[in-house]
Amino acid sequence: MFVNLSKLNLREECPLTDKGAPKLCMKALPGEGAERSCAFDGARVVLMPITDVAHVVHGPIACAGNSWDNRGARSSGAQLYRRGLTTDLMEMDVVYGGEKKLVQAIIEIAAKHRPKAVFVYATCVSALIGDDLESACRQAQAQVPVPVIPVNAPGFLGDKNIGNRVSGEVLFQHVIGTAEPEEIHPFAINFIGEYNIAGDLWGVQPSLEAIGVKLQSCISGDARFDDLRTAHRAKLNILVCSKSLTNLVKQMEKKYGIPYIEGSFYGIHDTSNTLRAIAEAFGDADLIARTEAHIQKKEAETRAVIAPYRQGLEGKRAVLFTGGVKTWSMVTTLKELGIEVLAGGTQNSTPEDFLRMKALMDPEAHIIEDTSAAGFLTLIKEKAPDLIVAGGKTKYLAHKTRTPFLDINHGRSLPYAGYDGMITFAKAVARTVFSPVWEKMRQPFPAGGDAQ
Amino acid sequence: MTATAFAPRSYTGNPQKNSPALGATLAYMGVDGLLALLHGSQGCSTFIRLQLSRHFKEPVPLNSTALLEDTAIFGGWEHLKKGIAKAADKFKPRIIGVMSSGLTETFGDDMESAWSTLRQERPDLSDLPVVLAKTPDYVGSLQEGYQRTALALVETLAKDPAPQDAKTVALFPGVHLTPADVEELKDMVSLFGLTPLVLPDISTSLDGHSELDPAPVVQGGITLEEIRRIPGCVAAFSFGPSMAVVGEALQRMHGVPHMAVHSLTGLEAVDIFVLKLCQISGRPIPERLLRQRSRLLDTLADYHDQIGRKKIALALESDLLLSLAGCLAEFGAVIQTALAATAPDPSAVPPGIPVIVGDLEHLEETAVGSHLIIANSNARQAALPLKIPHLRAGLPVFDRAGMPQTVWIGYRGTQRFLIDCLNAMAV
Numbered sequence: 007m008f009v010n011l012s013k014l015n016l017r018e019e020c021p022l023t024d025k026g027a028p029k030l031c032m033k034a035l036p037g038e039g040a041e042r043s044c045a046f047d048g049a050r051v052v053l054m055p056i057t058d059v060a061h062v063v064h065g066p067i068a069c070a071g072n073s074w075d076n077r078g079a080r081s082s083g084a085q086l087y088r089r090g091l092t093t094d095l096m097e098m099d100v101v102y103g104g105e106k107k108l109v110q111a112i113i114e115i116a117a118k119h120r121p122k123a124v125f126v127y128a129t130c131v132s133a134l135i136g137d138d139l140e141s142a143c144r145q146a147q148a149q150v151p152v153p154v155i156p157v158n159a160p161g162f163l164g165d166k167n168i169g170n171r172v173s174g175e176v177l178f179q180h181v182i183g184t185a186e187p188e189e190i191h192p193f194a195i196n197f198i199g200e201y202n203i204a205g206d207l208w209g210v211q212p213s214l215e216a217i218g219v220k221l222q223s224c225i226s227g228d229a230r231f232d233d234l235r236t237a238h239r240a241k242l243n244i245l246v247c248s249k250s251l252t253n254l255v256k257q258m259e260k261k262y263g264i265p266y267i268e269g270s271f272y273g274i275h276d277t278s279n280t281l282r283a284i285a286e287a288f289g290d291a292d293l294i295a296r297t298e299a300h301i302q303k304k305e306a307e308t309r310a311v312i313a314p315y316r317q318g319l320e321g322k323r324a325v326l327f328t329g330g331v332k333t334w335s336m337v338t339t340l341k342e343l344g345i346e347v348l349a350g351g352t353q354n355s356t357p358e359d360f361l362r363m364k365a366l367m368d369p370e371a372h373i374i375e376d377t378s379a380a381g382f383l384t385l386i387k388e389k390a391p392d393l394i395v396a397g398g399k400t401k402y403l404a405h406k407t408r409t410p411f412l413d414i415n416h417g418r419s420l421p422y423a424g425y426d427g428m429i430t431f432a433k434a435v436a437r438t439v440f441s442p443v444w445e446k447m448r449q450p451f452p453a454g455g456d457a458q
Numbered sequence: 459m460t461a462t463a464f465a466p467r468s469y470t471g472n473p474q475k476n477s478p479a480l481g482a483t484l485a486y487m488g489v490d491g492l493l494a495l496l497h498g499s500q501g502c503s504t505f506i507r508l509q510l511s512r513h514f515k516e517p518v519p520l521n522s523t524a525l526l527e528d529t530a531i532f533g534g535w536e537h538l539k540k541g542i543a544k545a546a547d548k549f550k551p552r553i554i555g556v557m558s559s560g561l562t563e564t565f566g567d568d569m570e571s572a573w574s575t576l577r578q579e580r581p582d583l584s585d586l587p588v589v590l591a592k593t594p595d596y597v598g599s600l601q602e603g604y605q606r607t608a609l610a611l612v613e614t615l616a617k618d619p620a621p622q623d624a625k626t627v628a629l630f631p632g633v634h635l636t637p638a639d640v641e642e643l644k645d646m647v648s649l650f651g652l653t654p655l656v657l658p659d660i661s662t663s664l665d666g667h668s669e670l671d672p673a674p675v676v677q678g679g680i681t682l683e684e685i686r687r688i689p690g691c692v693a694a695f696s697f698g699p700s701m702a703v704v705g706e707a708l709q710r711m712h713g714v715p716h717m718a719v720h721s722l723t724g725l726e727a728v729d730i731f732v733l734k735l736c737q738i739s740g741r742p743i744p745e746r747l748l749r750q751r752s753r754l755l756d757t758l759a760d761y762h763d764q765i766g767r768k769k770i771a772l773a774l775e776s777d778l779l780l781s782l783a784g785c786l787a788e789f790g791a792v793i794q795t796a797l798a799a800t801a802p803d804p805s806a807v808p809p810g811i812p813v814i815v816g817d818l819e820h821l822e823e824t825a826v827g828s829h830l831i832i833a834n835s836n837a838r839q840a841a842l843p844l845k846i847p848h849l850r851a852g853l854p855v856f857d858r859a860g861m862p863q864t865v866w867i868g869y870r871g872t873q874r875f876l877i878d879c880l881n882a883m884a885v
Contacts, residue, residue: 034500034522034524035524035540035544036522036523036524036537036538036540036541036544037495037521037522037523037524037540037541037542037543037544037545037548038521038524038544038545038548039519039521039545039548039549039674040500040524041504041507042500042504042524043500043501043504043505044499044500044501044502044504045501046501047501047504047505062469065560065595066477066560066594066595066596067470067473067475067476067477067595067596067599068477068478068479068480068502068505068559068560068595069501069505069595070470070473071473071475071476071477071599072476072477072480072505072506072508072509073505073508073509074472074473074836075836075839076508076509076512085839088839089471089472089839090470090471090472090473090818090836091469091470091471092469092470092473093468093469093470094469094470094473094475095560095596096596096597097594097596097597099596100560100564100596107468108468110468111468111469114467114468114469115469115471118471129560130498130499130525130559130560130561130564131560131561131564131595131596134561134564134565135564161498161499161500161501161502161561162499162525162526162527162529162561163526163527164526164527165500378548378674379517379519379674380548380549380674383672383673383674398508398511398512399504399507399508399511400517401511402511402514402515402516402517403517403672405668406517406668406672407672408668417508417512447668
């Protein structure tokens with residue numbers, strides 16, 4: 007009943023055989039405190055930003071109850087995706103099976119919330135008690151007017167990356183190519199792995215509009231189901247979050263002949279490079295010229311605005327403690343502000359992410375292997391950075407080290423993508439690095455406090 | 459007023475429940491030097507860490523046994539042994555607090571036998587206190603997980619008798635008390651010259667102080683030595699109906715007289731507790747508490763008209779729900795709807811409170827026409843479209859500052875709760 011693992015090549019080999027290379031694809035060990043997530047989480051990360059569909063979690067309360075509406079993926083329209091919907095399995099369901107309840111739940115949810123589609127997520131418990139997700143979805147489908155789509159990525163399948171891949175498979179099998187667009191734009195593209203955290207996507211769109219490129223669909227930030235169905239008519243795929251959906255772009259290339267490039271929209275350098283790469287991929291002279299003109303204009307404007315921030319930040323030293331594409335893209339972004347990266351590392355990065363990061367960083371820079379709280383604290387003590395850049399999970403621990411901290415993960419409320427995002431980013435970095443708070447935290451009680 | 463249950467639904471929409479393991483984590487966070495270990499897949503612990511971190515704005519030391527596909531077939535018994543050993547070796551905690559998950563309960567891992575086998579294999583770990591709490595995801599919510607874990611802490615760590623101490627009382631605060639509430643409770647008890655031993659005590663671990671050396675284990679909270687003194691207490695109090703089982707267990711094990719305090723919010727509720735403290739300590743009511751009571755009465759007089767007959771809709775875990783709804787009803791408000799995350803003991807429900815088990819989609823349906831919604835941050839999806847003021851309470855609260863610092867218990871806290879309700883409605 008699960009997705010065929012060997013077909014997806016989920017157990018990716020680590021090609022890094024150099025002596026001392028970090029163990030990037032290592033499984034988390036029991037009790038070691040690696041702060042990683044599971045396949046179910048990986049699936050919801052990709053699919054739950056689809057705004058006008060119902061996301062139904064088939065499991066006991068933990069999987070939906072602790073986590074619904076907790077990511078900052080924003081929508082310009084429908085809010086249905088933020089709703090927490092679950093079969094909330096009880097003890098009796100675990101004993102007697104939850105399939106019937108699931109079928110009924112899908113029918114009730116479709117009637118009440120009128121979604122464009124229903125995505126149904128397996129969890130550890132529903133998979134373990136042998137509920138057949140595909141069969142339940144087929145049964146419900148007979149009574150529901152919109153597509154009912156199974157997402158079979160229970161948590162124990164592995165890490166978050168595996169869940170990402172399964173959802174790519176789900177989109178490819180069940181969604182993409184199921185409808186035709188009204189018109190086909192000559193420069194239509196898809197973003198793959200852009201989740202519109204805090205509105206990131208909206209920081210990039212003005213540039214696309216300026217150069218005359220149409221975003222056919224964004225997988226899956228601020229996505230509407232009907233747009234995703236037409237994604238196969240785009241001419242080019244841009245893989246934004248490095249590796250999480252590589253399987254999807256490869257399959258789209260094979261079936262629909264859509265080539266893909268990788269890109270990132272964090273920082274001036276990467277934003278420009280990605281826009282340039284898009285234009286070059288189309289090979290249209292006018293588009294290339296328009297894009298270059300836009301880049302020159304925006305780079306100059308952006309650099310002028312961030313100059314005063316850069317002046318203050320020049321020479322500061324940062325530690326990066328984050329995931330995926332952000333590891334290497336953030337290195338360049340911080341460099342643009344004059345900040346040197348002392349150490350970086352992540353649990354979700356692939357070997358390629360790592361090699362790229364390594365090439366960009368100081369040769370002496372440290373790659374973090376121990377991503378537990380303990381490993382983090384040791385590193386901060388050793389490096390004494392001026393800035394920590396990491397995700398929400400580390401935020402409050404970082405505060406205890408009295409070090410300026412910037413949250414760049416899904417919990418943040420500010421968009422950092424595109425040229426405008428770079429300005430927002432520069433301001434946010436400066437706000438934390440120059441906050442008077444850290445120094446006050448480092449100071450002991452004013453002299454005289456020990457007087458009798 | 460009689461409450462009728464909702465028409466049965468096959469799904470839960472916008473759940474107000476959190477997982478029992480999340481409640482268990484919260485209980486473990488009140489014990490000094492403890493490392494919590496969730497026996498489940500990695501997402502189980504990641505979601506809990508995120509949920510608690512965004513509520514308390516604090517790091518949450520919680521490790522996982524990181525179960526994968528093979529364990530779904532062969533069981534997670536070996537992983538639990540490895541997890542305890544690794545956590546002990548790497549982080550040197552004073553106590554390890556284990557909780558189960560839906561996954562491990564479904565395949566029926568025997569945590570007791572895993573631990574006793576490990577103890578034989580690793581004699582060096584045999585003195586390490588390990589607490590095992592069973593918290594399947596499909597039974598209850600955070601309140602039940604917290605309750606089971608508090609019970610496991612008492613049964614495991616306070617099982618040996620301790621010398622009698624006439625000045626010491628045991629306090630078992632419910633999951634509905636904030637760190638600042640627990641501190642207020644300790645202060646109230648201390649005013650009577652009594653020494654409180656609080657299990658769990660989140661007032662010194664989740665109170666958001668900037669400690670000197672951040673560590674991957676719980677810092678602050680009750681110590682192991684203090685827990686071991688609990689059997690010698692002169693009396694024990696549990697706070698919130700769900701916590702009564704913990705006090706009863708202590709009474710059964712060591713004969714410590716136990717009193718179940720259902721609520722500490724509301725005039726009558728606080729009076730009962732204060733009078734009991736007078737009896738135990740042999741001291742009169744401290745001047746400071748009398749003053750606070752007098753201020754509360756004055757506030758009631760000043761604002762009785764603004765609170766009287768106001769229709770209030772609440773959706774909360776049941777201990778907190780009964781406490782706040784009971785207080786509002788006592789002061790003349792009308793409880794339009796009271797949605798509990800899980801069913802409370804019917805004998806603990808104050809008269810006139812129409813308690814029904816429901817989620818936040820039920821809140822959307824039943825809150826229409828009320829003057830105030832009291833629920834966690836997730837209820838904004840109900841409150842915003844209905845244009846009803848929304849006072850944040852419960853967990854998670856992530857879009858308002860200061861929830862862990864909020865005091866809504868005692869005379870002073872009851873006054874604050876009323877003021878917060880009035881200010882929310884004034885907007």
